[in-house]
Amino acid sequence: MAIKGHQTDGLYFADDVIQRGCRFIVADRYIDLPDHVGLLVVKDPGKTAALFAEYIYDFPHESQTMIGVTGTNGKTTVSTMIHNLSMALGKKSAYLGTNGFMINEDHIVSANTTPETTRLHKRLREAHENDTEVFTMEVSSHGLKLGRTFGVNFDIAIFTNLTQDHLDFHNSMDEYGHIKGLLFSQLGQDVKKHKYVVLNNDDKWSEVYKDMTPFETISYGMDSTADFYPTEIEGSLEGFNFTLNTPEGRFKVNSPFVGEYNIQNLMCAIISEWLQGYEFERILEAVPAMKPVDGRLEVLDPSLPVNIIIDFAHTPDALRKVINTVQPFVSGKLTCLIGMTGERDYSKGAEMGEIATLADYAIFTPDNPANDDPAMLVKLLEEGAVHDNFTSFTDREEGIIHAVNNAEPGDTIILACKGREPYQIVEDYVKMPHRDDLIALDAAYRKYRSEEYVDGSSKI
Structure with missing residues (x-):
C-alpha cells in the first residue's frame, strides 16, 4: 500500500518492496513496474489500506x-x-x-x-x-x-x-x-x-x-x-x-x-x-x-530530599497547569526545566519560556532538535523569560544534571516536555537513547547517596 505521507511517499520504495517479494502494489498514480507485479490505482491508498486491513484481520x-x-x-x-x-x-x-x-x-x-x-x-x-x-x-x-x-x-x-x-x-x-x-x-x-x-x-x-x-x-x-x-x-x-x-x-x-x-x-x-x-x-x-501514569506529573523516588517531578507537558497550557499544580506544595525553591522541539511550531517558544520563568529558576534546553540548531531552539525560549534567573544548555542531559546539582534539600524540580520518552531525536532523525528520569535519579543518587551508590543499577 503506497501511501503518501507528510514527509515521504510510499512509491519511493517500490523497487525495495519488490526485491523483498511484493507482487502487488496499490498507489494513487500509475508507475512502471515489472510484468510480474500488479498495480491498482485508487484515489486514496490510505482508505484502501484500511479496508484491506479490516478484512485481513477480520474486523x-x-x-x-x-x-x-x-x-x-x-x-x-x-x-x-x-x-x-x-x-x-x-x-x-x-x-x-x-x-x-x-x-x-x-x-x-x-x-x-x-x-x-x-x-x-x-x-x-x-x-x-x-x-x-x-x-x-x-x-x-x-x-x-x-x-x-x-x-x-x-x-x-x-x-x-x-x-x-x-x-x-x-x-x-x-x-x-x-x-x-x-x-x-x-x-x-x-x-x-x-x-x-x-x-x-x-x-x-x-x-x-x-x-x-x-x-x-x-x-x-x-x-x-x-x-x-x-x-x-x-x-x-x-x-x-x-x-x-x-x-x-x-x-x-x-x-x-x-x-x-x-x-x-x-x-x-x-x-x-x-x-x-x-x-x-x-x-x-x-x-x-490505580497506578500512576508514567511520565505524567510523576514524582521520582519520594525518599530523596528534593522533589523531582517529570511530566510530558510540551504546550503552553499544559506547562502552566503543571507549574500551578506544583507551586502550592513547594517548600523551598522551584526549578523548571523545559525544552524546545526542533522542526515544530516555533511560535510557542517565547510563551513556553515565559511560563517556565513562573518558577524561581528556569533551565532551557533543546528537545528532539532533529536538524535544527540546538542553540537556536534555546534562544526561542530565552526570548520569553520574564526574569534573569535562568540558564541554558544546548545538551538536555547537562541541563538535567545542573538542575539536580543546583538544588538544595526541600527544593522541587520539574523536568517538563519529555516524561519517560526514551530518546532524543538528533540530526538526520536519529533516535539517541535518553531518559530524563534516569539521568535525574543518577545525579540525585550521586549527590545524596554516594555511600550507597554503586553503578546506578541498584537504585535505578
Whole structure:
C-alpha cells in the first residue's frame, strides 16, 4: 500500500518492496513496474489500506469496546487511567498510544501516538486474540488527518481539551480543532448502536463537537453546569480527594493523582466505565489502587530530599497547569526545566519560556532538535523569560544534571516536555537513547547517596 505521507511517499520504495517479494502494489498514480507485479490505482491508498486491513484481520474491533481519546493534552493520562481502571474492575484491557501498546500488563514500545492504519488493525487483532474486552487508544490529530483510524468503529469518544500545538502540521487552530472533530463525526449515523461522546464542558470546542454527532453527549467540568463536576477538593503531592457530583448523586473519590486537571482526566475514566454499565460504588472502590501514569506529573523516588517531578507537558497550557499544580506544595525553591522541539511550531517558544520563568529558576534546553540548531531552539525560549534567573544548555542531559546539582534539600524540580520518552531525536532523525528520569535519579543518587551508590543499577 503506497501511501503518501507528510514527509515521504510510499512509491519511493517500490523497487525495495519488490526485491523483498511484493507482487502487488496499490498507489494513487500509475508507475512502471515489472510484468510480474500488479498495480491498482485508487484515489486514496490510505482508505484502501484500511479496508484491506479490516478484512485481513477480520474486523477485530467488533469484539471489543472501542474507546478513542482525543485532545491536545491529557490523551495519554486519560487512556492509561481507563486501561488501569478496566483491569482493576476485572476486565482484560488493551491500551495504545504515546506510551506504547499494552495488553493488560504486557508492554511494547510504539513509534507513533496513533499508528498507521495497517499496524493499528494488527494491534487490534493481537488484542482480540488475547480476549481483551476493552481497547482504549489515543487518537491524534495527525492520525485523524492522515486517515490512520479509517475503519475503526469506536463506541465511546472522549475529548480532553484543545490548546495551541502542531501548528507546523495544521494551517490554523480552526483547522486543528475541526480535524479533532473527525473522531466524533466518524462515529456514524446508526443510532441503533449504543455510542457515547464525552466532552469537556470547560472547553468551547465541545459545543462544536456536540453538533458533530447524533449520539448522546455527556459533559464533565469544574463547575455545576456540567453533568459531572467536583466539589470539596483537597490535595497534596500524594493525591487529590474530592466529591464527584453525577446524575445519580454525590460520591466521595479518593484519588492517587495530583492536580485539578487530573481530576478532569479521572472523571473521563470514571464516566467511560459508567457508560459500560458499572455502578459508581464499584468503580470508585478501584480508584485508590490505580497506578500512576508514567511520565505524567510523576514524582521520582519520594525518599530523596528534593522533589523531582517529570511530566510530558510540551504546550503552553499544559506547562502552566503543571507549574500551578506544583507551586502550592513547594517548600523551598522551584526549578523548571523545559525544552524546545526542533522542526515544530516555533511560535510557542517565547510563551513556553515565559511560563517556565513562573518558577524561581528556569533551565532551557533543546528537545528532539532533529536538524535544527540546538542553540537556536534555546534562544526561542530565552526570548520569553520574564526574569534573569535562568540558564541554558544546548545538551538536555547537562541541563538535567545542573538542575539536580543546583538544588538544595526541600527544593522541587520539574523536568517538563519529555516524561519517560526514551530518546532524543538528533540530526538526520536519529533516535539517541535518553531518559530524563534516569539521568535525574543518577545525579540525585550521586549527590545524596554516594555511600550507597554503586553503578546506578541498584537504585535505578
